[in-house]
Amino acid sequence: MSTIVSLPDQATARIPKRNYLSNENGLLSWLLTGDHKRIAILYLISITFFFAIGGTLAGLIRLELLTPQSDLFAADTYNKIFTMHGVIMVFLFLVPSVPATIGNFVIPIMVGAKDLAFPKINLLSWYLYLAGGAMTLWAMISGGVDTGWTFTTPLSTHFSNTNVVTTGLAIFVAGFSSIFTGLNFIVTIHRMRAPGMTWFKLPLFVWSNYAGSILMVLGTPVLAITLVLVVLERTIGIGVFDPAKGGDPILFQHLFWFYSHPAVYIMILPGMGVISEVVSTFSRKRVFGYTAVAFSSVAIAVFGFFVWAHHMFIMGVSNYAVLVFSLLTMLVAVPSAIKIFNWAFTLYKGSITFETPMLYAFGFMGLFTIGGLTGVFLGSSGTDIHLTETYFIVAHFHFVMVGGMLMAFLSGIHFWWPKMTGRMYPEKISQLAAVVTFIGFNFTFFPQFLLGMLGMPRRYAAYPPEFQVLNVFSTAGASILGIGYLLPILYLIWSLKYGKIAGNNPWQATGLEWQIQSPPLTENFVEIPIVTQEAYDYEWLERQKEHEVTHVG
Amino acid sequence: MSDSQAVATTVDAGHAGGHAAHPPYQRHHFVSMEQQNETTNFGMWLFLLTEIMFFGGMFTAYLIYRNWYYPAFVAASHTLNIIEGTANTGVLITSSFTMALGVWCAETKRRKGLVWSLIATFILGLVFLGIKADEYHEKWVLHHVPGTYFSAQAFVHPTAEDGKPAEKPLAPDMAAHTEVYFSLYFAMTGMHALHMIIGIGILSFMLFRATRGAYMDGNIAFVENFGLYWHFVDIIWIFLFPLLYLISRYS
Numbered sequence: 035m036s037t038i039v040s041l042p043d044q045a046t047a048r049i050p051k052r053n054y055l056s057n058e059n060g061l062l063s064w065l066l067t068g069d070h071k072r073i074a075i076l077y078l079i080s081i082t083f084f085f086a087i088g089g090t091l092a093g094l095i096r097l098e099l100l101t102p103q104s105d106l107f108a109a110d111t112y113n114k115i116f117t118m119h120g121v122i123m124v125f126l127f128l129v130p131s132v133p134a135t136i137g138n139f140v141i142p143i144m145v146g147a148k149d150l151a152f153p154k155i156n157l158l159s160w161y162l163y164l165a166g167g168a169m170t171l172w173a174m175i176s177g178g179v180d181t182g183w184t185f186t187t188p189l190s191t192h193f194s195n196t197n198v199v200t201t202g203l204a205i206f207v208a209g210f211s212s213i214f215t216g217l218n219f220i221v222t223i224h225r226m227r228a229p230g231m232t233w234f235k236l237p238l239f240v241w242s243n244y245a246g247s248i249l250m251v252l253g254t255p256v257l258a259i260t261l262v263l264v265v266l267e268r269t270i271g272i273g274v275f276d277p278a279k280g281g282d283p284i285l286f287q288h289l290f291w292f293y294s295h296p297a298v299y300i301m302i303l304p305g306m307g308v309i310s311e312v313v314s315t316f317s318r319k320r321v322f323g324y325t326a327v328a329f330s331s332v333a334i335a336v337f338g339f340f341v342w343a344h345h346m347f348i349m350g351v352s353n354y355a356v357l358v359f360s361l362l363t364m365l366v367a368v369p370s371a372i373k374i375f376n377w378a379f380t381l382y383k384g385s386i387t388f389e390t391p392m393l394y395a396f397g398f399m400g401l402f403t404i405g406g407l408t409g410v411f412l413g414s415s416g417t418d419i420h421l422t423e424t425y426f427i428v429a430h431f432h433f434v435m436v437g438g439m440l441m442a443f444l445s446g447i448h449f450w451w452p453k454m455t456g457r458m459y460p461e462k463i464s465q466l467a468a469v470v471t472f473i474g475f476n477f478t479f480f481p482q483f484l485l486g487m488l489g490m491p492r493r494y495a496a497y498p499p500e501f502q503v504l505n506v507f508s509t510a511g512a513s514i515l516g517i518g519y520l521l522p523i524l525y526l527i528w529s530l531k532y533g534k535i536a537g538n539n540p541w542q543a544t545g546l547e548w549q550i551q552s553p554p555l556t557e558n559f560v561e562i563p564i565v566t567q568e569a570y571d572y573e574w575l576e577r578q579k580e581h582e583v584t585h586v587g
Numbered sequence: 588m589s590d591s592q593a594v595a596t597t598v599d600a601g602h603a604g605g606h607a608a609h610p611p612y613q614r615h616h617f618v619s620m621e622q623q624n625e626t627t628n629f630g631m632w633l634f635l636l637t638e639i640m641f642f643g644g645m646f647t648a649y650l651i652y653r654n655w656y657y658p659a660f661v662a663a664s665h666t667l668n669i670i671e672g673t674a675n676t677g678v679l680i681t682s683s684f685t686m687a688l689g690v691w692c693a694e695t696k697r698r699k700g701l702v703w704s705l706i707a708t709f710i711l712g713l714v715f716l717g718i719k720a721d722e723y724h725e726k727w728v729l730h731h732v733p734g735t736y737f738s739a740q741a742f743v744h745p746t747a748e749d750g751k752p753a754e755k756p757l758a759p760d761m762a763a764h765t766e767v768y769f770s771l772y773f774a775m776t777g778m779h780a781l782h783m784i785i786g787i788g789i790l791s792f793m794l795f796r797a798t799r800g801a802y803m804d805g806n807i808a809f810v811e812n813f814g815l816y817w818h819f820v821d822i823i824w825i826f827l828f829p830l831l832y833l834i835s836r837y838s
Contacts, residue, residue, distance in 0.1 A: 149616035251636065254637070255643075279764070
């Protein structure tokens with residue numbers, strides 16, 4: 035198998051003495067840092083922690099569903115477990131995953147800046163994340179919450195005796211962390227670009243994060259006020275969502291999904307950016323239809339705000355609303371398809387190599403396509419009424435979120451790991467992990483499509499015995515998937531000490547972040563670059579190398 | 588080959604010359620003061636946009652329920668204290684004026700002017716909150732605070748008072764919906780008051796620094812951006828006042 039990896043001579047290569055990791059030492063230098071790269075690392079550690087908790091809860095869910103009876107947990111304990119799984123995975127893992135770790139690390143470098151526009155707000159955003167996370171954990175330990183991550187009223191306002199208020203406020207706080215990240219990105223991309231770095235020279239990762247940030251900034255405040263109203267309704271008894279007082283619970287649904295539908299694009303758009311970078315690098319070609327891919331990100335962000343009511347087709351919205359929202363939902367499939375087709379065309383006649391990030395990217399493209407197309411099933415009201423609130427919907431959004439986003443996150447982490455740490459991850463075992471993840475994922479979630487078609491409802495601890503075979507498949511798959519996620523955690527930690535020295539540009543990639551040392555200096559660039567080349571200009575990179583040879587040699 | 592060499596020339600003259608080449612308050616990651624000011628301003632406007640979305644949720648709820656329960660909204664609106672509400676509107680607009688004056692004083696480096704403008708803004712902000720508290724108290728006495736203490740009886744059997752003719756009585760189910768109005772009233776004005784309290788907190792910090800001579804060196808981004816925030820909170824009230832107090836009041 036051919037490879038494009040070019041590492042420096044391991045006998046003589048050294049990690050540069052001066053870099054952002056060695057610049058300052060001690061715990062305080064991390065806790066009070068303004069450096070976007072260090073904050074990215076802090077985020078990486080914290081989201082991995084919460085992912086481990088969320089993943090363990092997922093394991094418990096699958097274990098309970100191994101048998102038709104509710105035998106491992108009481109039914110209400112099961113409710114608390116899937117609620118916590120959802121809350122932690124959505125708000126504390128998926129939303130911050132790519133933007134707050136990879137985005138935080140590479141966006142300023144990609145645009146040619148020394149840092150994000152507001153370093154202190156960036157740090158504040160991490161502390162808010164931690165505060166939100168701590169409150170969530172506190173809610174979990176002190177009795178849990180059982181409403182599902184959707185906080186459906188009037189269950190959440192009147193009938194649930196669990197920690198809705200603490201969890202709601204936790205999400206409120208974590209939401210501000212996400213608003214500040216988005217705000218920082220938008221301002222940085224607008225105002226901090228290096229000379230010559232025009233909008234259409236930006237890497238597509240920047241474009242997709244920009245689109246995601248717009249959603250964070252415009253959507254999250256709506257979730258914040260919705261949760262405030264729920265909390266006020268529980269605590270002092272205002273009546274905005276209370277039908278007994280004249281309020282309307284459906285209004286809660288509208289406000290909640292006005293954020294929470296765009297939120298799935300907050301989660302997936304940055305992941306799509308990773309895929310653009312990876313597919314281009316490992317096919318040695320400029321992304322096909324660069325402008326179309328860039329605008330499709332923005333289109334997803336814009337359309338994303340006009341489809342929320344497709345979560346409510348069975349909740350008593352009018353037939354005309356269903357018709358309109360159904361059509362608008364189909365519209366989102368267009369920019370998503372533009373991306374998938376353009377990545378496929380990028381591969382066409384490219385010099386493809388199969389390093390780990392590329393394997394994950396292939397996984398993303400396949401699984402996201404399935405997830406996206408089943409989304410069209412759910413967007414058409416006829417099939418939605420049959421399929422909604424069944425395991426079909428669970429399978430659909432796990433294909434998009436886990437098969438799509440998590441694959442993209444792992445792809446990105448492997449891709450930029452040499453830049454973040456200066457060392458390579460071990461290639462063979464990580465390729466194995468990528469394959470194990472893919473197989474485990476399909477075993478876990480494909481049977482759930484079938485279960486949903488057969489009518490197994492979501493959110494119950496028990497189910498009729500005829501569904502058991504498929505559930506056993508799913509649980510077995512989840513065990514494989516668990517191993518697939520455990521492996522990277524282990525070998526990436528291993529590689530911090532024993533990995534090969536990566537050098538500046540192990541992938542021969544074109545982004546500005548690959549033209550500086552790994553790990554980068556605290557101020558990123560010795561000299562602010564002046565950008566003349568297009569994004570993904572591999573010929574420019576070749577000329578650069580010739581230039582170096584003629585000058586050094 | 589020099590034309591293809593992108594990562595080459597430096598524009599970072601500031602660091603080459605140490606801190607002598609740029610003002611001490613220029614952050615290291617900005618190329619120029621102009622860039623720094625544009626960036627912070629842009630960030631502030633974006634933050635205000637998120638605030639619009641935050642209040643937008645409540646304005647949406649208001650729009651819907653006002654359409655559904657119009658008679659209840661009219662009746663409930665008429666129980667608000669129009670004199671105190673109007674006075675508060677005046678107080679807040681004046682405070683926006685004194686704040687704008689403060690920004691101007693900072694721009695033109697008038698230290699005393701800045702301090703006194705900020706003191707005036709601070710006092711007017713407190714006056715607003717004081718009047719608001721009195722209004723809340725009045726609502727509490729009238730059993731108009733949503734929750735277990737709420738009573739819509741006064742809307743079913745209105746009584747004439749102070750020479751004003753009695754309001755038109757509402758049917759009991761419509762009268763009950765006044766609780767939705769008061770829920771929104773307290774949520775919206777409460778969130779607005781919370782923004783005022785946060786604003787007064789930041790204002791007192793700024794005032795403390797201004798008395799020690801800060802903001803006189805041309806580094807007034809903080810004063811400017813706080814001004815934007817204060818005006819924004821003012822504008823929210825400019826929308827709240829007619830929507831909550833003036834529904835069909837003089838028709």
